[in-house]
Amino acid sequence: GAGVSQSPSNKVTEKGKDVELRCDPISGHTALYWYRQSLGQGLEFLIYFQGNSAPDKSGLPSDRFSAERTGGSVSTLTIQRTQQEDSAVYLCASSTSGSTDTQYFGPGTRLTVL
Amino acid sequence: SQKIEQNSEALNIQEGKTATLTCNYTNYSPAYLQWYRQDPGRGPVFLLLIRENEKEKRKERLKVTFDTTLKQSLFHITASQPADSATYLCALLSGNTGKLIFGQGTTLQVKP
Numbered sequence: 399g400a401g402v403s404q405s406p407s408n409k410v411t412e413k414g415k416d417v418e419l420r421c422d423p424i425s426g427h428t429a430l431y432w433y434r435q436s437l438g439q440g441l442e443f444l445i446y447f448q449g450n451s452a453p454d455k456s457g458l459p460s461d462r463f464s465a466e467r468t469g470g471s472v473s474t475l476t477i478q479r480t481q482q483e484d485s486a487v488y489l490c491a492s493s494t495s496g497s498t499d500t501q502y503f504g505p506g507t508r509l510t511v512l
Numbered sequence: 513s514q515k516i517e518q519n520s521e522a523l524n525i526q527e528g529k530t531a532t533l534t535c536n537y538t539n540y541s542p543a544y545l546q547w548y549r550q551d552p553g554r555g556p557v558f559l560l561l562i563r564e565n566e567k568e569k570r571k572e573r574l575k576v577t578f579d580t581t582l583k584q585s586l587f588h589i590t591a592s593q594p595a596d597s598a599t600y601l602c603a604l605l606s607g608n609t610g611k612l613i614f615g616q617g618t619t620l621q622v623k624p
Contacts, residue, residue, distance in 0.1 A: 402555070431612075440601060440616035441556070454611060489555050501612065503555030
């Protein structure tokens, strides 16, 4: 079946603009994660959704970052008033139910803030 | 503070040799550890999971060890091939919420 998809694949924006990044998880997966990967760095956890539970937002770097997951499926990561240090690849992953389950990653969205 | 360290230097080996990658962690007591492969421009792909009560896990040419005393995992690729060239990431479960903490990855280059 289809894997995790993300859109857009690339986004170039100007400093101060808002951006929205979209993630379509694998159908039936109840857990969804967002990560950020800067050049040459490992993955930095941002936020985790599990079913109808309150999301774990402990990794969001500032209040300019927010995410929602509608209907337990598609998720949108929003970055307001983007800064140059927000430039990175944003990766989304999903798993069947979280905890020890394998995470399946999307291809990522490369965000460049000029 | 909690920390995961992987060799930041690239590992270059000759085809056919065994590649060994290291993952060290501090201030964690993870229930399990995962290894992922990441190719340029792509998201990570899950390879293996090893639990704290398992010393070793194998899958085809891959072998992972987990030493909770040393707080270290070793990832081995035997009979390495140029197609194994990629970045390999280790990840630990943080708490019981399903949140994974990743190392920065080690890039492996297998030369023909």
